[in-house]
Amino acid sequence: MNEIRFYRASEKPYGAFSNLYRRDIEFEGETFATSEHAYQAGKPRKAAVRKWLMEAPSPALLAMAAHGLYYWDVAPGWSTKKFDRMRSVLRAKFTQHTDLRELLLATGDARLVESATVDNEVNRLWGEVNGIGRNMLGALLMEIRAELRGDDAETAAYLLAAE
Numbered sequence: 001m002n003e004i005r006f007y008r009a010s011e012k013p014y015g016a017f018s019n020l021y022r023r024d025i026e027f028e029g030e031t032f033a034t035s036e037h038a039y040q041a042g043k044p045r046k047a048a049v050r051k052w053l054m055e056a057p058s059p060a061l062l063a064m065a066a067h068g069l070y071y072w073d074v075a076p077g078w079s080t081k082k083f084d085r086m087r088s089v090l091r092a093k094f095t096q097h098t099d100l101r102e103l104l105l106a107t108g109d110a111r112l113v114e115s116a117t118v119d120n121e122v123n124r125l126w127g128e129v130n131g132i133g134r135n136m137l138g139a140l141l142m143e144i145r146a147e148l149r150g151d152d153a154e155t156a157a158y159l160l161a162a163e
Contacts, residue, residue, distance in 0.1 A: 004107055005115035007127070009059070016100055017112065017141055019089075020059040023100065027092045034059045038089045040066040043082075045075045067122050083136060090144050104145050112138040112145075 006014035009021040016023070019036035032038040036059045043066055044050040056062035075081075094101045114127025114137045124133035 002109075003111045003113055005113045007115050007117070013103060016103055017137075018114070019137070020063065022059070023093065023097060025089070025093045025096055027089055034062075035089045035093045036063055038092070039082075039086055042085045043069065043074055043078055045073055049073050083140070086137070087140050087143065090140055091147070094144050094148060101148055104141065105148055107145065112141045114138050 004014055006017045009015045009018040011018075015021055019039060020034060022034055024031055024033060025035055025038055026032075027038040028041075030038075030041070032041065037054060040053055040062055041050060044053060049069070053062055053066055056065055094104050113135055114123075116123035116127045116129050116133075119129040123129050126135070126137040127133055128135050128138075
């Protein structure tokens, strides 16, 4: 099985798979600058912390700040909800933008891997570092790709009708 590795949003063409890739998405009735913004908007417990995160000067700083939140600033149950939220955010991103959907579908059956260089817990959860990690972002992208491809025809029809 071939692999497609991505990490930086600026990499062509697969940087678009990064959550830091700048493309507006509509999610939960709001417009977000990136999928990272939409994802992280669900993490804070308090509106003031959410506002502070959303005002970060870049998606990378938003991610860094959100990963550094204290336990008491994080919404209850975040650890059990975060993967479902990311799945929903990615579904929105790849159904709202035809070019991104086509790019994802064009990857065929390739294994998609967020391939980070800095070894830390977050990078090993969402991607891999030196081949080690859970690669949850890659797994969720492959799941969305399967839905869009029609491997789950009912879900794919629903997603395309919702555009």
